Amino acid sequence: MTPDPRDLTISARDGHALSARLFPAGAPRAAVLISSGTGFPKGFYERFARHMQARGLTALTYDFRGIAGSRPDDLAAMEMDYPDWGRLDMPAALDALVAAAPGLPIGHVGHSVGGHFVGFMDNHDRIRRHAFVSVGSGYWGKHHRSYNPLELFFWFGFGPWSLARRGYVKGGGLWGGTDLPRGVWETWRRWCLNPRYFADELADRLRPHDFEGVTAPIRSWIFTDDPIANPRTAPDMLAVYPNAPSEMIVRSPADQGVGRIGHEGAFRRGMEPLWDEIADWLVDPAEPGPT
Numbered sequence: 001m002t003p004d005p006r007d008l009t010i011s012a013r014d015g016h017a018l019s020a021r022l023f024p025a026g027a028p029r030a031a032v033l034i035s036s037g038t039g040f041p042k043g044f045y046e047r048f049a050r051h052m053q054a055r056g057l058t059a060l061t062y063d064f065r066g067i068a069g070s071r072p073d074d075l076a077a078m079e080m081d082y083p084d085w086g087r088l089d090m091p092a093a094l095d096a097l098v099a100a101a102p103g104l105p106i107g108h109v110g111h112s113v114g115g116h117f118v119g120f121m122d123n124h125d126r127i128r129r130h131a132f133v134s135v136g137s138g139y140w141g142k143h144h145r146s147y148n149p150l151e152l153f154f155w156f157g158f159g160p161w162s163l164a165r166r167g168y169v170k171g172g173g174l175w176g177g178t179d180l181p182r183g184v185w186e187t188w189r190r191w192c193l194n195p196r197y198f199a200d201e202l203a204d205r206l207r208p209h210d211f212e213g214v215t216a217p218i219r220s221w222i223f224t225d226d227p228i229a230n231p232r233t234a235p236d237m238l239a240v241y242p243n244a245p246s247e248m249i250v251r252s253p254a255d256q257g258v259g260r261i262g263h264e265g266a267f268r269r270g271m272e273p274l275w276d277e278i279a280d281w282l283v284d285p286a287e288p289g290p291t
Helices: 042-054 083-102 145-166 182-192 234-238 273-285
Strands: 006-011 019-022 030-036 057-062 108-112 129-133 220-225 246-250
Touching: 006 083, 019 083, 030 042, 030 273, 042 057, 042 273, 057 108, 057 273, 083 108, 083 145, 083 234, 108 273, 129 234, 145 182, 182 273, 220 234, 220 273, 234 246
Parallel strands: 030 057, 030 108, 108 129, 129 220, 220 246
Antiparallel strands: 006 019, 019 057
């Protein structure tokens, strides 16, 4: 019988309380940390996490600070920066998973920004392999042209208006994600308007970090109908991990037997064959990574 999921509260590196859910496998052979994309609550990944659990991987989902279950009552008053998710939240979530799955090899599934911030983690060496899903640079100029008007309006219209009105970016409507803290949106905007995204800031503004120290293999899955993570932007993100063996796999919706994938559809119903592929790769002993 598959054990029931357990809700957890994780203390981030600075003590901030993070909402998490553990999916323990009955006879686990590995464990997997699932890191969300910007504005996606942990519940979005529950079907995927349960699939990993059924495949013998103990899985952990969690909400970054300011998001969903980790959102404070007064979001407008919250002081934080976007990289805090990588520096303070992701390492604590990984520690919690290691504690819940002692002795097991650890894999990581990063969706969108969940793959951007591995180099900010002070314990990334505990991760054996990274499965990046829809991970590409946020620079608008390399996104699909049909998507540009919407994202430019988000950066220059809706976002500033929402911040001025509420002190945070309101979810729903034009922005389909959760409410976003000011510190997330402002840094995200700065990067997305820069052709180099955050790569130039790694030399100064974003120190300390350890992107050069990430050596665990990365396999990056991207999809032809994703306007953001595409064959132009995915290599830009792999390049910030210069010492990690990496490969990129490009798939179409037809390849996966579905009508649409886009930027988030890899975690929706119908993508179970991809989930099996990810699970198999994360636990494949052929290419040992860090233990």
